[in-house]
Amino acid sequence: MKQPSKIFSHLFPNIQRFYEHKCFQKLLSLLPPSMQRQVHYIYKKGGTLYFVLTHPGFLMEFNYNKKHINEVLNLLQKRFDACKDIEISQIKAYHKYTPPAVPPKPKPLQRYKERAKGEFEICTQNEELRKLLEQIRQRIKSDAKK
Numbered sequence: 759m760k761q762p763s764k765i766f767s768h769l770f771p772n773i774q775r776f777y778e779h780k781c782f783q784k785l786l787s788l789l790p791p792s793m794q795r796q797v798h799y800i801y802k803k804g805g806t807l808y809f810v811l812t813h814p815g816f817l818m819e820f821n822y823n824k825k826h827i828n829e830v831l832n833l834l835q836k837r838f839d840a841c842k843d844i845e846i847s848q849i850k851a852y853h854k855y856t857p858p859a860v861p862p863k864p865k866p867l868q869r870y871k872e873r874a875k876g877e878f879e880i881c882t883q884n885e886e887l888r889k890l891l892e893q894i895r896q897r898i899k900s901d902a903k904k
Contacts, residue, residue, distance in 0.1 A: 774843070778802055781834060781841035788830050793823065798854055805847035807831070814853040824849055872901040 766776065782800040789797070796816040801808050809827075811817055827849060834841040876898035880891045 777840040778844055781838065781844055782807075784838055784840070785827075785831060785834055788834070789827070793820070796820070802844070802846065805845060807846045807849045809849070809851040811851055811853045811855075813855050817851055817853055820851045824851075872898065872904070874898050875902055 769776075782802075786794055786797060786800060796811050796813070796819075798810040798812045800810070809820060811820060831841075831846065831849075835844065876895045878895065880888055880895070882888050882891070
């Protein structure tokens with residue numbers, strides 16, 4: 759069985775990324791529950807902190823609350839050890855909405871009404887073949903009545 763330290767070293771080869779991840783999780787936990795549900799994940803690229811949202815409708819609401827998020831981040835940088843070395847100059851957000859997959863409706867089985875009446879001549883001398891064709895004729899007649 760693998761040791762937890764090995765797993766973390768593979769997930770976060772750079773210890774700084776591990777602290778960033780902890781900081782972003784703490785930031786997300788300090789946001790209001792309605793906002794927490796909107797955020798798909800958070801990551802940092804350069805000096806920009808990106809919030810990936812679950813739906814495009816939340817983007818405008820996020821932009822209104824960007825000032826509050828920045829204040830929470832500044833408090834975290836002062837009081838939470840994992841966030842002290844993280845420098846963020848701006849905050850951006852975009853959505854990554856994928857509509858839920860709707861399974862296709864199964865097509866109903868097409869059934870056709872028998873149009874043949876079973877009126878045909880049996881012109882064969884072979885008795886076995888005559889019996890077989892007579893059974894077919896009777897089956898067609900019975901299906902035509904339905």
